[in-house]
Amino acid sequence: MTIMNISEDINNKYDYKEENIKLVRDKNIKIGKYLYKVIDNYKNCLDPEMLKHRYTRLFAKFDYIFGDLSYDQLRLTGFYEDKGKNKYKVITTCQDFLNEFCSFNCPFFLLKKIKDLDKYE
Numbered sequence: 001m002t003i004m005n006i007s008e009d010i011n012n013k014y015d016y017k018e019e020n021i022k023l024v025r026d027k028n029i030k031i032g033k034y035l036y037k038v039i040d041n042y043k044n045c046l047d048p049e050m051l052k053h054r055y056t057r058l059f060a061k062f063d064y065i066f067g068d069l070s071y072d073q074l075r076l077t078g079f080y081e082d083k084g085k086n087k088y089k090v091i092t093t094c095q096d097f098l099n100e101f102c103s104f105n106c107p108f109f110l111l112k113k114i115k116d117l118d119k120y121e
Contacts, residue, residue, distance in 0.1 A: 011048035021052045029111060031055060036065065045107035050074045064091050068098070068108040 019032040027038050029048070045067060054074045059065050064077025079091045094113060098108065
């Protein structure tokens, strides 16, 4: 198997196309088929266009999406609810992540998945 075949397999498996992202009122954002509540938007970090280019469907499995800006680049990280999944990726560790892995006083946002729109439409 060649590198190109592996790359195509990964792209097909996770479907890296850009998701449709739009703000819904002030405190909600729709990403693909999911609706998220904006929990925090420190220094107005949440930019739908930047998020559109960084978001992949890999983040759909997480209950929270944390984004921070470092050197004008958006970085995304996912977190779960505190319900026994990966203990290092639960939302209670988000503050530790911010303190240890993000630039001091950097802009950031936190989104909480509130529903899967396919189940409600």
